[in-house]
Amino acid sequence: xxxxRGTVEEFCHLHDAYISDWGRAMETGDTEQIEHFxxxxxxxxxxxxPGTKPNIEGRVxxxxxxxxxxxxxxxxxxxxxxxxxxxxNAQSVVVFYELIIERDGAALAHMFTVEDWRLFAxxxxxxxxxxxxx
Numbered sequence: 001x002x003x004x005r006g007t008v009e010e011f012c013h014l015h016d017a018y019i020s021d022w023g024r025a026m027e028t029g030d031t032e033q034i035e036h037f038x039x040x041x042x043x044x045x046x047x048x049x050p051g052t053k054p055n056i057e058g059r060v061x062x063x064x065x066x067x068x069x070x071x072x073x074x075x076x077x078x079x080x081x082x083x084x085x086x087x088x089n090a091q092s093v094v095v096f097y098e099l100i101i102e103r104d105g106a107a108l109a110h111m112f113t114v115e116d117w118r119l120f121a122x123x124x125x126x127x128x129x130x131x132x133x134x
Contacts, residue, residue, distance in 0.1 A: 039125040042126055043056060077101070091119040111132060
């Protein structure tokens, strides 16, 4: 098994690239460079206002929604604040951060995000994600 410290450092380089790719997507409106980070089994759970039921979307619907959001928010900036990375084992990493979407210096959205990454034969991908609007 890979030592946890080495795994975290190596994984953080990959996650930094993922964040950079998100920056390019927000600038250009093109999500193609980030779509490969989502596994075929990917799903996302959105938690809305307290007292409401979560909304769970599979990969196809989630990627379509991502494309629509990026097109609508083109030129906005996504900040990934307070990132925490924890290694479960050599094939599983969990990432937590506060996602802030800004445009023209104003915050449009604040969300807590938890990503569950898994190492597949072809590389690291997000298998599931939970997003809670703050």
